[in-house]
Amino acid sequence: MNRRRLLQAATAATALAGTVRASRAAEDQKPHFPRDFLWGTSTSAYQIEGRGDRSADCIWDSFCRLPGTIRDGSNGDIACDDYHRFLEDIALLAGAGLKAYRFSIQWPRVLPEGAGEIAQSGLDFYSRLADALLEAGIEPWACLYHWDLPQALQDRGGWLERSIADRFVDYATLMAGRLGDRITRWAMFNEPNVHAIIGHGLGEHAPGLRGRQNMFAAMHHQNLAQGRALAALRQAGGGKLQLGTVLSLQPVLPAEGLDANTEAARMWDAVWNRAYLDPLFHGSYPERLAADLAPLLRPDDLAAISQPIDFLGINYYSRMHQKADPDGLVGSNWGALPTGTKTTGMGWSIEPDGLYEMLIELRDRYGNPAMFVTENGASFHDEVGPSGRVEDGERIAFLRDHLAACHRALAEGVNLHGYFVWTILDNFEWAFGYTQHFGLVQVDRDTLKRVPKASYDWFAAVARSGVAD
Template identity: 55%
Template sequence: MLRRRDLLLSALAAASLPALPLTAHSQATQVTPLLPSGTPRLPADFVWGASTSAYQIEGAVKEGGRKPSIWDVFSHTPGRIADGTTGDVACDHYNRYGDDVALMADLGFQAYRFSLAWPRVMPDGTGPVNAAGLDFYDRLVDALLARGIAPMACLYHWDLPQALQERGGWHNRDSALWFADYARAAIGRLGDRVKPWAMLNEPSVHAIFGHGFGNHAPGLTGWDSYVKAQHHLNLAQGTGIAAARAERSDLKLGTVLSLQPIFPASQQEADITAAARFDACWNTINLDPLFHGRYPALFAQDFAPLIQPGDMETIRAPLDFLGMNYYGPSYIKHEPNAFLAQASWGALPPDTPQTLLGWPISAQGMVDVLARLRDDYGNPPVFITENGACYEDPAPVDGVVEDPARTEYIRAHLVAAGQAIAQGCALKGYYAWSLLDNFEWAEGERRRFGLVRVDFATQQRMPKASGRYLAQLMKAARSTTGP
């Protein structure tokens, strides 16, 4: 039974709402309606936000005492980034944060998830705290609060200080202690104003691509490398939670996982078992330790040599919320030579819609993952902390970037959010990825997820039609009252 405070999202499609502006470019593709009639309700206290990460937008990599991260080194290594760009400037958010906060306020966002750059806060990874680095986040947080935008800070979004990588990085068990010290420093300065804190962003992705495949920083490869990094990331999540709770008692603490449905690419037994192995590496390698205090049975023996007394209790530290990044499902085939559990991505079913990156699209998949959290992991409070799509955006016409495919992607996933809540899933909010076009990791600047277009040559910002659509939706949600 839904609460009386719930609002009808079907009301958001009211005819009185203005349509998004159409240009000559968009005449052939009409704007997607806000939400279809009969859409399940979202709660009145549902949180509407946008997400970014430090290395992808901040730039200013040598300003304010910051030292290199693993991504600075990786992006400057020839051949690592598809278009040869780096995060040296990115969106220059370090110098333009005031304009970006004003842009968020104008669009109507009520929350903003960002990450802190560890090498900006503690340039050597351990030891002295860099006051100038924390001053930047002070200014950002104060600017957000002044515009009525609630900050959610993520402590680690893949930009480990290079100084720590040279001491073994996530292969070094001490990384969990380094992370706890960093968490204390950041929360000690900002915790009086920032209340929700996420420990890590997508540890399984960081372990798989950065420490297994090697196509993300720090560029390490192999199964043993992946297992070490994954366990120590899980352990750091727990030590970070403990450090944060010791620092302040009034925080809401969580972490962010990338979760997705995993399907076999065929009904052959080899592909079915490969999909189960891949699901363990992508999803339950984080979920099972966090909620059940154990690693998935398929790989328990691989992690056993790394586990010391007390590790699993530390990793199982209770959370106040779970951040869930959702983009779409994976279809997996057996691949004998693949380092990741002899499993790899297979062919998609015919006519499966895809983004520019070839990622399959399934809003229903988001409902399925939330239902899995409800049924298998105690139905924790969940925020969708990333959801978005990469497309080949057209050039602006009359000051408008028409991106109807991205608009439809967002609309479909917000419908799915309502369906999940109607089915009893504890979904509390939605943070779109991403506020800005940014440095998209190994793809560089050539791939765009933003609700706002960034001209990287001029740093001009321009809300896309998808951003204006979401702005209308958020405005309608605020102006609509429940029964």
């Protein structure tokens, strides 16, 4: 080999080494999650199951019948028909390499009147679901309440009545007793704050109630029911069950403009976030809410509410930007987003740094409990591409950026153990009906055919590799 060829070979080798180093550096910059980090997805019963053979109404059945409550006039009677197609949907979970699935149990499916006579068909369904998940190598996570109160209990006052806490404990004890041999992880509630504020204060969700007093009554009775159920299940489970709850937690910022927006944001933060976190972890309600909650409190309530938990589920979608509004529920209302803020199809701001901020706050202010992101995702105006499926690059970018926020928090000592995407299937999106699409899988509304989107393949690769590429 002559001198020129030797020089060319050396140059090529140097270039190749540089390329390899650059490739390794780029790979190192991608978020790599721990090997035992849990990847999953979450759903809720009313949004996907369909009515099936459920004999009794829940409050969402009644709410959907009211004119003007649902944007497209739809309901959850069919939804995704998961009640009959759950094996097909479990195959989708397994195909994505997911190791956990958080679903909710419909209270009226197992207790049509909310108490008393048991519907065996409902118990059998959730038993089959748990067995099928375990057979597929997927850990079942059961949520006891995702907003579908039996209408029979609503007719007796629902969450406005203190006695609802006793009914919830009975229901929780029944379910854990029947399924606790196969389901270890139990969440008492999903987003009780949304249910109290949007459903009992603003009237935009079931049961459609309005007013500050209704909101605070629902809030306190949810907290009381949760605390009592945690204590009952911990005793009944003999320490074998992992018990927790799931909250919608969003950093609250003052909207740009008036100085009064600062106090409005602090008040909304107290209602949305701290009305649930403070009594659970600190045994007290925020001072700003003391006057509203005082008539509801009895001497031992806060001790009953402040129970130890094994995990906290965090549902995060966006920051909240609040403005002062004397006509608002608590003198606060949603304000304008900062100029240039990108939004999802729901009009929610895309701010992944808010997830990082919330995780850090839970570390610093609430003792760094064992945490899982139990919902995070986005609705976009999905369109079928030339490939015949939805090429949802916006959703992939959204998830990638939020996973980067999780990874950053992990690196700073946040006790985060897993991430559950919302959600696997396009489904009934509450007051928006079927006009919004959060799923990794498209569901044809006429045929109910499931067609995975590009985001399904992307998230499957993340779940298998632990790298958010």
